Amino acid sequence: MEASKCSSKVQLLAFISFFFAFLATGSCSAQVPLLIWSSDSLPPLASPAAGHITSSDQWTAYLTSTFSSGSHTVLLFLQDKLSKDDFTVFGGVFGNKQDNVFHNLEAALQSASSSVIFQASEWLGSSAILALLQDKLDVSPLHVDPDTLAELSINTSVNNLLVISLPYCTGLHKPCKDILHGNDEIIGKVLSMVKAKNIPYTAIYTGLQPSRVISESSVLNQPAGRSLLQAPVPDVKPPIMFNVSGNPCIMLWAQNLNVSISGTLPWVDLATETPSVTKSRCSSNSSLLVLSYTSGYTLSFYMSQRFYPGSARNWFTLDMVQLQYKDLTGVFLGSRDISAPAEYSYHCSFVSSVEEPLLVPNNSDNKNTSQWMLNFVDFQIQGFGLANGTNFSYASDCAGFFSPGIWMGLVTGLIMLLILVYGLHMITHLNTMDRFDDPNGPLISVPQTE
């Protein structure tokens, strides 16, 4: 029986393909199943071995040979996402036939004159199959809704490409099973409508993209065994460096360098542009980093370093940040908070003149620049003591271990705890007087009169 052969095949495939996928050498290739069935006869194809990934050349060649001659009506059921695992999970293959959601699909495959199944065809992109069919059939695709199909009249003497889009699980409203069951119902409805009109058809069921991608790693490159599945980490951009005689003297890294000239215009992120640092200078006790951008902005960071006798070490401070744009200069003074020991770098999540301001604007006397604002995100700077190649030294962070709020809570809490403990100590040491207890002596007599 086609059905049991199909389901046992899927079952066997699910086990073997996982085993093969683990040992397969090769890069991570995504695969989508491709199911083709027709009321006419399809060109014969040897069943692929279990776990075999049909390469894009093979299935494009097969589709080309199928649609090379004659006029075909192609029903393309494009599901947002489809993988072999969907059939395994929802196909009722583990003996629970009653949970199978693909009734109509199975029935169609069984009753079709011929059917070909590519369990894993190499996925080239979401529009690959559509573009290929468009090219081979030389007709533009017609996106149909299953409800409107009944009124559609199809001319069988020319090629027709009808595309039915099916949703995939979003996990928001309906469970996955119900959505796939709904898709199956749509497939059944469309096929019965086409059969009712007596149109010879070729139906293709595939996905725009795979719903699950198992990355196959080469045994030679990585040790076999458990490894963390992690999303690929995007490359981190390198810091802005000012070099003196080959080695970096000042380094700056920021995720965003947002500046605002006026309140109505949006913030400009200077970190997306590449600056020129030629006007910078670097000496043992003062450093200046000047970033000149082609868009007209110039951002300057003034840093100085000296010995502080109180703590008996050298500290560096970011004294001033200057923003120049079109002959106007905005000055932002760094408060004493932007400082770190001279050997270390300074890092802060937010260095801005607006929220939690570390930079105090000094522009109130100039009406052109009084509205200027700065907001640097994830900011790290070092102007002295760079001896470690292109790495920052240890980052002295602006945020300590406990925030001020935590400290205030701890102080008041501990004071109250102390009071409580003292009070409890006193209460537990209350005694009644026993100095004059004399169990053998006379009882106390209380006179009735004064």
Next chain:
Amino acid sequence: MMNGHAILYTGVTLAFWSTITIIGICYTIFDLGFRFDVAWFLLETSPFMWALLGVGLAISLSVVGAAWGIYITGSSIIGGGVKAPRIKTKNLVSIIFCEAVAIYGIIMAIVISNMAERFTGTTPETIGARNYQAGYSMFGAGLTVGFSNLFCGICVGIVGSGAALADAQNASLFVKILIVEIFGSAIGLFGVIVAILQTSKVKMGN
């Protein structure tokens, strides 16, 4: 073997000091001693916390002193009054001296809390030196009046207890001992005067 209380207190003290010592050693080894910043703590904690801690301590420590004094004196008066009932009325003046200490405390608490005003400012620069001075002055004043009244109350209480028992023995002794009590009561007043001086220059606000 120590009793349960002694073990508990020893254990807690040991845990506290060893935590502090180990954290201090770690910071020193890794050259992170610069992160221990007392100035940061004093500038980042809100002046309001200090001010209101002062208010709370002013009233609560004064009340502890008064309560302690009253219970010491009161038990003596009641005990002595069993055999010499004539002492009851006269010795209530000792109770009143103890109560005065609590009244000093509540007056200072109200005076200090009236000085707490709103200010806009979130960073040390925008809060300003005057608000920090206000916060710390209020804390200091509260501490001053609180501890002065605490010990004054205990002192008056013990003296008053002695007065009651002496009075029960010999009625002529009471007036002499009352002079001792008056000296004891004066020290609470000193605390109030100094606290008023501390908060005289307080001006919180923008």
